[in-house]
Amino acid sequence: MRTFVAPLLLLAMTDVGAADSPAPAPIAIAIHGGAGTLSRERIDAALEAEIRAALDAALDAGHGVLARGGPALDAVEAAVRVLEDSPHFNAGKGAVFTAEGRNELDAAIMEGHTRRAGSIAGVRALRNPVSAARAVMERSRHVMLVGEGAEAFAREQGLAFAEPDYFRTEQRWQQLLEARQREAEAKAPRASSYFGTVGAVALDRQGHVAAATSTGGMTNKRWGRVGDAPIIGAGTWADAQCAVSATGWGEFFIRLAVAHDICARVAYAGTPLAAAADDVVLRRVPDLGGDGGVIAIDARGNLALPFNTSGMYRGWIAVDGTRGTAIFRADE
Amino acid sequence: MRTFVAPLLLLAMTDVGAADSPAPAPIAIAIHGGAGTLSRERIDAALEAEIRAALDAALDAGHGVLARGGPALDAVEAAVRVLEDSPHFNAGKGAVFTAEGRNELDAAIMEGHTRRAGSIAGVRALRNPVSAARAVMERSRHVMLVGEGAEAFAREQGLAFAEPDYFRTEQRWQQLLEARQREAEAKAPRASSYFGTVGAVALDRQGHVAAATSTGGMTNKRWGRVGDAPIIGAGTWADAQCAVSATGWGEFFIRLAVAHDICARVAYAGTPLAAAADDVVLRRVPDLGGDGGVIAIDARGNLALPFNTSGMYRGWIAVDGTRGTAIFRADE
Numbered sequence: 001m002r003t004f005v006a007p008l009l010l011l012a013m014t015d016v017g018a019a020d021s022p023a024p025a026p027i028a029i030a031i032h033g034g035a036g037t038l039s040r041e042r043i044d045a046a047l048e049a050e051i052r053a054a055l056d057a058a059l060d061a062g063h064g065v066l067a068r069g070g071p072a073l074d075a076v077e078a079a080v081r082v083l084e085d086s087p088h089f090n091a092g093k094g095a096v097f098t099a100e101g102r103n104e105l106d107a108a109i110m111e112g113h114t115r116r117a118g119s120i121a122g123v124r125a126l127r128n129p130v131s132a133a134r135a136v137m138e139r140s141r142h143v144m145l146v147g148e149g150a151e152a153f154a155r156e157q158g159l160a161f162a163e164p165d166y167f168r169t170e171q172r173w174q175q176l177l178e179a180r181q182r183e184a185e186a187k188a189p190r191a192s193s194y195f196g197t198v199g200a201v202a203l204d205r206q207g208h209v210a211a212a213t214s215t216g217g218m219t220n221k222r223w224g225r226v227g228d229a230p231i232i233g234a235g236t237w238a239d240a241q242c243a244v245s246a247t248g249w250g251e252f253f254i255r256l257a258v259a260h261d262i263c264a265r266v267a268y269a270g271t272p273l274a275a276a277a278d279d280v281v282l283r284r285v286p287d288l289g290g291d292g293g294v295i296a297i298d299a300r301g302n303l304a305l306p307f308n309t310s311g312m313y314r315g316w317i318a319v320d321g322t323r324g325t326a327i328f329r330a331d332e
Numbered sequence: 333m334r335t336f337v338a339p340l341l342l343l344a345m346t347d348v349g350a351a352d353s354p355a356p357a358p359i360a361i362a363i364h365g366g367a368g369t370l371s372r373e374r375i376d377a378a379l380e381a382e383i384r385a386a387l388d389a390a391l392d393a394g395h396g397v398l399a400r401g402g403p404a405l406d407a408v409e410a411a412v413r414v415l416e417d418s419p420h421f422n423a424g425k426g427a428v429f430t431a432e433g434r435n436e437l438d439a440a441i442m443e444g445h446t447r448r449a450g451s452i453a454g455v456r457a458l459r460n461p462v463s464a465a466r467a468v469m470e471r472s473r474h475v476m477l478v479g480e481g482a483e484a485f486a487r488e489q490g491l492a493f494a495e496p497d498y499f500r501t502e503q504r505w506q507q508l509l510e511a512r513q514r515e516a517e518a519k520a521p522r523a524s525s526y527f528g529t530v531g532a533v534a535l536d537r538q539g540h541v542a543a544a545t546s547t548g549g550m551t552n553k554r555w556g557r558v559g560d561a562p563i564i565g566a567g568t569w570a571d572a573q574c575a576v577s578a579t580g581w582g583e584f585f586i587r588l589a590v591a592h593d594i595c596a597r598v599a600y601a602g603t604p605l606a607a608a609a610d611d612v613v614l615r616r617v618p619d620l621g622g623d624g625g626v627i628a629i630d631a632r633g634n635l636a637l638p639f640n641t642s643g644m645y646r647g648w649i650a651v652d653g654t655r656g657t658a659i660f661r662a663d664e
Contacts (some may be wrong), residue, residue, distance in 0.1 A: 024574060115587040115620060122478055142557045143586045146454055147479045148478025149556025225474045233565040233589035254475045255447045256566035257592040264596035
């Protein structure tokens with residue numbers, strides 16, 4: 001599924017007063033676990049089942065919040081925490097390694113109707129970076145904190161830390177060794193080394209949307225590089241009508257302000273959500289030389305999940321309750 | 333001057349072919365040295381003369397590049413370097429102090445027609461942060477580098493470093509002492525502690541625009557706080573038609589993606605530059621509780637310099653060659 005146009009809601013809007021007991025306000029959620037050059041050969045049936053189970057668990061966590069009438073902000077945080085806790089995605093546990101063999105984690109969260117936002121970058125030991133981003137939003141006067149300062153803040157706030165071993169997975173370590181080998185041979189890094197992010201967007205019964213994104217960044221990264229995930233407007237954005245979480249080659253997503261640009265096209269050009277997301281992800285990003293994907297939602301529950309790579313780990317529960325998970329393009 | 337609509341260019345465009353030797357393509361530049369609750373009592377005639385001289389020197393540096401046919405990218409870097417070197421503005425020399433009594437500098441630069449961008453945040457010893465941001469753009473695969481990693485990159489690139497004493501000014505040190513005192517007395521920080529940024533936007537003879545911003549951040553800041561200046565899309569943005577550099581209470585500028593939002597209104601709603609800048613700076617920012625200003629330029633050389641505070645250090649040279657500097661609102 002790439003796009004879902006909410007038919008029930010449109011019916012409900014044109015049929016106001018026709019029903020004796022009005023349907024509850026719509027809720028919907030979409031999640032991603034990263035886009036990239038995924039290969040069927042490297043994902044066997046057992047691994048695929050594990051990945052889909054993690055995606056389903058994240059959907060259940062987020063949608064459960066919405067179904068109980070909870071805010072979209074809580075839903076995206078809950079969904080992203082499940083993905084951070086899974087070793088299969090490059091965020092929290094399972095994060096990739098920097099050139100120094102460490103993990104550096106970035107995350108952001110934003111609530112649309114209040115425009116509140118929080119973001120952290122370059123933290124090393126936080127178990128759930130998305131919750132640290134939320135703490136920045138709710139318990140500081142700031143939006144973005146980075147590095148040791150961000151960790152000091154998180155410690156003051158009593159957030160859960162983890163030992164370096166917690167984040168380590170053998171697959172990510174091997175990716176670092178391979179990246180170092182390619183560098184030693186003066187080969188360009190694999191495009192896939194840029195990828196891997198998790199995120200969620202949601203619509204709650206109050207008609208509010210929110211977005212959250214979390215990542216371990218780029219394999220073999222150095223110099224304190226920050227990608228798009230923690231940049232409000234690039235990898236993460238929410239306003240009153242529209243919310244987006246992105247995954248891809250972060251530099252291109254920053255240079256195009258991807259998440260804000262999609263919502264600006266909806267707001268100012270009146271472009272439907274799916275067309276706006278397609279314009280940016282399928283045309284503007286590749287025109288500049290980048291790749292990746294986004295998940296997007298609007299305040300009517302329309303969903304869009306475009307990507308220009310061979311695959312994107314993704315899942316959704318639409319306003320009519322239909323749900324799914326997918327990895328490759330043909331899975332839809 | 334808040335807005336300048338380019339009459340000569342419009343004439344030139346409607347009169348194509350009427351002149352024997354066509355006028356050279358238009359060039360223009362605008363700069364700012366920060367917005368805030370500036371008070372006439374605290375700026376005597378001698379200080380005002382020094383500030384205006386620094387603004388004029390920055391205009392000359394940037395406009396000189398443009399007049400020689402140089403790129404807007406070079407012009408905004410040259411202008412911002414002059415402002416960084418002046419002790420009167422909160423960027424480079426004259427930067428404010430963090431809670432630990434240090435300086436932490438942020439900067440960003442972006443070229444519109446290529447969408448190339450570079451940014452650094454949380455560096456302590458770089459003499460001209462804007463040139464480090466440009467080095468990130470041109471000599472790394474990345475857009476944003478932070479903290480010690482960013483300094484390591486700058487060192488590898490041979491950029492000029494300075495001792496802590498270089499940045500220190502007595503005025504900024506007293507501001508820190510006052511901020512600490514207010515904190516000890518549980519008073520809210522002065523709004524003015526959030527302010528102070530320098531920036532430039534320019535249009536070159538090739539019709540290309542660029543933007544750059546540099547700041548010492550917030551007095552008494554902690555936890556590795558990053559404001560809007562180094563966030564592409566928030567404090568700094570350039571696309572093919574429009575470039576913006578912002579100054580103000582950074583958190584609000586991030587939450588509104590101010591710089592990108594102004595250009596998106598121009599691109600997608602067809603709003604004239606001045607109206608778009610006014611919409612965002614005079615309505616959206618104060619509606620959310622923030623304040624500050626921007627300088628904006630479009631590819632026809634229209635300029636807009638709106639601010640919602642009592643003053644903004646600013647200067648401009650328009651397409652018709654008229655120039656000016658101003659501090660307070662009544663100076664226009």
